[in-house]
Amino acid sequence: MSVSAWTYLFVGLSFSLYLGIAWRSRVRDTRGFFVAGRGVPAMANGMATAADWMSAASFISMAGLISMMGYSGGVYLMGWTGGYVLLALLLAPYLRKFGKFTVPDFIGDRYDSDLARVVAVLCAVFISFVYVAGQMRGVGVVFSRFLEVDINVGVFIGMAIVFVYATLGGMKGITWTQVAQYWVLITAFLVPAIAISIRLTGHPLPQVGMGAELLDSASGGGVYLLDKLNQVHADLGFASYTDAFASQRWNRLNVGLTALALMVGTAGLPHVLVRFYTVKNVKAARWSAFWALFFISMLYLTAPATAAFARYYMIDSLQGQSRQELPAWFESWEQTGLIAWFDDGDNRLRYSAGDDNEVFRSGSMAAARMQALATSHQRWLDGAGGEDVRPELREAGLSGPDRDIIVLATPEMAGLSAWIIALMAAGGLAAALSTASGLLLVVSSSVAHDLYYRIINPQASEARRLAVGRATIGLAVVVAGIFGIYPPGFVAEVVAFAFGLAAASFFPALVMGIFSRRVGTVPAVSGMVVGIGFTAAYIIGNRFFGMPAWCFGISAQAIGSVGMLLNFAAALLLVPFCKPPGPTVQRLIDRIREPEGSSPGGALSPS
Amino acid sequence: MKDSIAARYWRTNLKIMAVLLLIWAVASFGLGIIGAPALNEIRLGGFPLGFWFAQQGSIIVFVLLIAVYAALMNRVDDRHHRELQEERNGGAGK
Helix, strand or coil: CCHHHHHHHHHHHHHHHHHHHHHHCCCCCHHHHHHHHHCECHHHHHHHHHHHHCCHHHHHHHHHHHHHHHHHHHHHHHHHHHHHHHHHHHHHHHHHHHCCCCHHHHHHHHCCCHHHHHHHHHHHHHHHHHHHHHHHHHHHHHHHHHHCCCHHHHHHHHHHHHHHHHHHHHHHHHHHHHHHHHHHHHHHHHHHHHHHHHHHHCCCCHHHHCCCECCCCCCCCCCEHHHHHHHHHHHHCCCCCCCCCCCCCCCHHHHHHHHHHHHHHHHHCHHHHHHHHCECCHHHHHHHHHHHHHHHHHHHCCHHHHHHHHHHHHHHHHCCCCCCCCCHHHHHHHCCCCCEECCCCCCCCCCCCCCCCCEECCCCCCHHHHHHHHHHHHHHHCCCCCCCCHHHHHHCCCECCCCCHHHHCHHHHCCCCHHHHHHHHHHHHHHHHHHHHHHHHHHHHHHHHHHHHHHHCCCCCHHHHHHHHHHHHHHHHHHHHHHHHCCCCCHHHHHHHHHHHHHHCHHHHHHHHHHCCCCCHHHHHHHHHHHHHHHHHHHHHHHHCCCCCCCCCCCCCCHHHHHHHHHHHHHHHHHHHCCCCCHHHHHHHHHHHCCCCECCCCCECCC | CHHHHHHHHHHHHHHHHHHHHHHHHHHHHHHHHHCHHHHCCCEECCEEHHHHHHHHHHHHHHHHHHHHHHHHHHHHHHHHHHHHHHHHHHHCCC
16 A cells, blocks of 8 residues: 555544544533533543644654754753643642633632733733644645645645534543544654664664664664764764754753743643643642643653654765665655755765755745756756856755654654554644644633623623634634635744743743732733733844844743743732732632632532 | 641642752753753763753653652642541531
8 A cells, every 4th residue: 555545544544533532522511612521530631631732843843853953952852841840830730729711710810800811811812823823734734745735725624623523522522532632643653763763773762772872883883872973963064962052042041041931831821721620620630730741751752862863864874875875765755845955066965064065955945946946956067057056055044954854754764664654644633633623722712701701791691602612613713724824924933922922921920829819910910911021022023123132142932931030020029019919819819729628610629 | 727727738738849849940950951061971871961861851850740749749638638527527526
């Protein structure tokens, strides 16, 4: 069977599984729709959280990013996992005890202010849409790469699937599909990683193989993989793979603050926070945070190993080869523009950090332009006019292969059969769809519950609220699909924005709401406004208007940490001048902190 | 009386949290980032230790931290529950 036949089979099977689950878990009330009836077991919620959290970017791009960055790639690993410690210790049990439906719910009730609620709703909707745009695009990209259909057709198919299971089952449908999606994506990620580990080092555990000696005696057997990689990097002029702070951009301050911003941002992302409303009680919320990070760590501990293996293998199998000697995977990925070879005339491929580099990618360059450059370069090689286009590509910042190739081509690099490659397609789709559906639910609950029910029409009946919930999630899917078809050109920039915003707005407001009795409406809202204002201005100025990174050279990705500190500082400075929260809020705080008895949200929490 | 039980519970909770967050900060920012260049001089098999902490060790520590937190706090919750029960029984004149 061919790769595309296998792909159709796996994608078809996994999609029917998701739809089957959706049909079995359809819901009839808002409790089921927004918080899955609060009946999700801790371990299942952990898997669902893991799938919710690991997006198309985690699945397809992260290992590639690490493989390009070496040590500094650790900021993503530490940042996106360390946040769960904050989440588990500072937020999850208390939000569960609070026991309503959404994050703006908590902020609105705790700070006793509709203004705070609306600010929280706007942040939640903005963060979710920013994120979901990338996911829908990811669905389209996976379809187009593996099945050679148009990207937009892929987006439509993804929209249709999410539409069905999200409107039918709400949070309940989304939860159980995410559990299934976790297994699809983790299998697809681990199998190639294990295979390439065995091939290079003989160790089935990639985490061990990464620190082991290479098998192949011809290319340095008996040498540690990471040592060999460092040596190859040094020979080719790249920064050392394992040394810390090897580049100016990733100095100690930026590495530390980026990791902190990602951690705090993770703990403040609404689609992750709401998952803790779906478990039975406070105890289950704590265990479910553990299971979530446990399942996430399966991928996050493997990704750096895949990164190192693929980096080594890619350089080793391409360097110095002639066109005829190149491995088969090179040609199949060359067609996608993820990797391209512009020879200097000696018919020997050379990949380096210097001016003699011959490996490029098409990146955001239009296919027609890339084609024209290739033709011109070929004429130059043949001595028939044309010109050497490598300087132009280098100027355009397109040196080196696209980072996505690291994960996408690993199965072929490891010499795995066609069905594994097809499994990768199903895994990539599972990662994108699970994250998209979790985000869309946040949009729906923020609009239907917080805005419509809590502010616009508090007399709305249960049936009406459910109908509004279904309608908004349907609408949100369509909007997300439009973003996927016409992606705003700045998706990468706005993702940094989403984390910065979550770090600078939700996290301080939630932590102070739980751990301080003194912080009232005015300090909290001022803190949020200061945090969001500073972070937004810095990122927008830096990314779009060429503003220099004036704040100690801190990059836009890391500035959320500063925004968070400013939020805390502004709020705590105002506390002595404002009156503390009233008796209703004091009782609410008591009940959140107390694991026994009824929750402020009304539902009993059995011990 | 009930207040002191609740206050004791909250203090225990804060203490456990503080210790675990300290370990969290040391493992990630301490060993994985600030101390990474120095730790890279030490080797763990084929890994420079600072690099290992940044890409493997810190994540393992995080998973363990949450497990310890969940196990400890759920036990503290149980004790708190028993204390409340006893107080309730005592209050009923038994």
